[in-house]
Amino acid sequence: MRIIVEDTEEQFHIAAALEVTKQVVAKPESVITFAGGETTVGVHRELAQLCRQWRIDFSKMKAFTLDEYVGLSPDDPRSVSYRIRHQVLNPIGVQSDHIYMPDSMAEDLQQACSTYDRLLDEYPVDLEILGIGSNGHIGFNEPGTPFHLDTHVIHLASRTTQDKAGFFGAVGSVPEQGITVGIRRIMRSKQILLLAKGKGKSEIIRRALLGPITTDVPASVLQLHPSLTIIMDKAAAELL
Numbered sequence: 001m002r003i004i005v006e007d008t009e010e011q012f013h014i015a016a017a018l019e020v021t022k023q024v025v026a027k028p029e030s031v032i033t034f035a036g037g038e039t040t041v042g043v044h045r046e047l048a049q050l051c052r053q054w055r056i057d058f059s060k061m062k063a064f065t066l067d068e069y070v071g072l073s074p075d076d077p078r079s080v081s082y083r084i085r086h087q088v089l090n091p092i093g094v095q096s097d098h099i100y101m102p103d104s105m106a107e108d109l110q111q112a113c114s115t116y117d118r119l120l121d122e123y124p125v126d127l128e129i130l131g132i133g134s135n136g137h138i139g140f141n142e143p144g145t146p147f148h149l150d151t152h153v154i155h156l157a158s159r160t161t162q163d164k165a166g167f168f169g170a171v172g173s174v175p176e177q178g179i180t181v182g183i184r185r186i187m188r189s190k191q192i193l194l195l196a197k198g199k200g201k202s203e204i205i206r207r208a209l210l211g212p213i214t215t216d217v218p219a220s221v222l223q224l225h226p227s228l229t230i231i232m233d234k235a236a237a238e239l240l
């Protein structure tokens with residue numbers, strides 16, 4: 001496990017963006033999974049900036065989204081897919097036919113999960129970018145989710161619904177379900193980049209990295225990954 005702690009939020013964004021850039025410079029046809037949430041917004045901004053500044057070619061890479069709210073279309077500005085495409089994938093010039101997302105509008109969600117798994121089988125992930133929920137979730141793998149699942153549909157934990165209430169305007173407006181790449185598949189990626197910033201993540205980061213490996217804290221499974229990098233700001237790392 002490689003741990004990088006940056007003094008400021010700005011340095012955190014730059015360090016994380018550089019990590020992604022290094023991957024693409026070393027292997028232009030990389031397959032990368034992107035995560036939504038507030039943590040990655042500044043990282044995506046920096047990636048777009050690095051791309052503009054250094055003319056890095058991201059056009060050969062393939063991008064997957066880690067999760068999505070069930071019932072939100074990719075054209076809905078609140079969807080994970082919309083935000084990731086507009087924050088980062090479009091600005092860095094990832095080709096639209098190189099962008100994959102789970103079909104969270106499908107009538108048959110199980111089928112949508114299988115389809116996504118087949119795509120992920122076809123394009124093994126080089127770098128998985130993850131945030132962490134305040135309850136330890138990665139993607140939408142909420143506490144209690146078995147480690148052996150591939151892409152699946154879950155009910156959001158009440159803690160997650162509360163955390164996302166601000167973004168959606170009210171608790172009642174947060175979708176009840178999510179579709180997410182499962183932990184088994186996350187663990188198959190060649191490299192994992194876990195990102196955390198802010199004091200609000202410090203306790204769960206301590207439990208995830210130093211506590212027992214348990215489904216109660218889904219991110220704790222990452223301790224078992226052979227190529228895990230964690231980038232944090234000082235506030236998120238303060239209890240380590």
Ligand SMILES: N[C@@H]1[C@@H](O)[C@H](O)[C@@H](COP(=O)(O)O)O[C@@H]1O
Pocket residue numbers: 035036037038039040066067130131132133134138139140160
């Ligand atoms: N499912 C997403 C995760 O992919 C994200 O990493 C996490 C942290 O979100 P935030 O960065 O807003 O704290 O929660 C969300 O619900």
